[in-house]
Amino acid sequence: MKRALAIDVGGTKIYSAIVNVNGEIISDVEKTPTPKNYEDIISTFKSIISKHENEVDVIAFSTCGAVNNENTRILGSTGNIAGQYPATNFLELSKKPVFLENDANCAAWAEYKIGASKDCRHSIMLTLGTGVGGGIIVDGKLLKGKNGAAGEMHFKLRTDKHRKCTCGAWDCFEIYCSGTGLKLTAAEMSQNPKITTYDVIGGVELKDELMMKIFNRWQDDILAGIIGLANIFDPDVVVLSGSMAQFVDTHYLTKMVNEEIVTTPTRVVKAEAGNYSGMIGAALLAFDKYGV
Ligand SMILES: [Zn+2]
CATH class of the missing domain: 3.30.420.40 (ATPase, nucleotide binding domain)
Structure with missing residues (x-):
């Protein structure tokens, strides 16, 4: 069964876990405080990805901030996270396909697929x-x-x-x-x-x-x-x-x-999809987008 490495990026915490195509979290959920400094955010992403990228088919970010229609970058201001964060080149973070979507959109999608609005x-x-x-x-x-x-x-x-x-x-x-x-x-x-x-x-x-x-x-x-x-x-x-x-x-x-x-x-x-609905929604959207 296909798997995604889902990463939820908020202003205070970054969560990550592996999610399958049924929207089930099949690994431990790892949690780390969001670094204040932009370079440290990127190195946190790189370390999470390098640890798990060989176990998964796609990398799926659920992130603060609005995300473009191609699901490749952040459009603008994101509130309480390092000012350069929107400039992140997400596609360069992994050799696997990388997908991103706004966290609230991801959570809404998880509710639609497996939760209260199924x-x-x-x-x-x-x-x-x-x-x-x-x-x-x-x-x-x-x-x-x-x-x-x-x-x-x-x-x-x-x-x-x-x-x-x-x-x-x-x-x-x-x-x-x-x-x-x-x-x-x-x-x-x-x-x-x-x-x-x-x-x-x-x-x-x-x-x-x-x-x-x-x-x-x-x-x-x-x-x-x-x-x-x-x-x-x-x-x-x-x-x-x-x-x-x-x-x-x-x-x-x-x-x-x-x-x-x-x-x-x-x-x-x-809502019924649980605390990690952002990661689940991001993974399910990424599977759809990349047909994996
Ligand atoms: Zn307002």
Whole structure:
């Protein structure tokens, strides 16, 4: 059976593992902190690849940053990783075929192939973590846009320049609906700049009135975004993944979304492909692309 060496590159950690064509991880998952320095990132890649390249048919990267439509390079800014990282020549890293795709797109693909949106040809995935990632699948294909950068969850939730987003614009979905967004909403509503997301989640468990109000505001911001996305894409399902997704009430969201949309009924569900869905999705996309 064909195998891919999958490498997941994030701002803080680099994971790697071998994945088969069924989307199963068949090796230990290796984990290393993402080096701050660009040269060290490249040497980390080289050492992972040289260790495993003879055991696999393809190298599949799931990476932060938008990836071009040829799946060969990163298009632009990637946030919290070394500034030169987008210049990486991935194809030169191995004598085997090298593939790369944006991490949220990879995760959305893993959900479509083996997870919560399996067999659903129209789906949207939102990764609710420190930021918000997005992957959109239309008629069984990843929506990539003209250059490959589509699916970024930076659309406005309000227009009064209330909160600056990490992308530099004002009031994006991301800056309200990420973990960072929950913290900012909590700080505003509690007048306590030091409040954390843990305080809110812990308070909700204890049925603290203010913490529940803060949490519900955050969840209703997520709801607002999902309603817009559902009206635009008419998805079978909206999948929520990432560290913050576990706290969300998907039954509530499903009910409220379906009360407001003008398109056909949809579902909001939690991701099922696991913590390594980025690596699994990258591997499955790479097998498709290279026909291996
Ligand atoms: Zn933004």
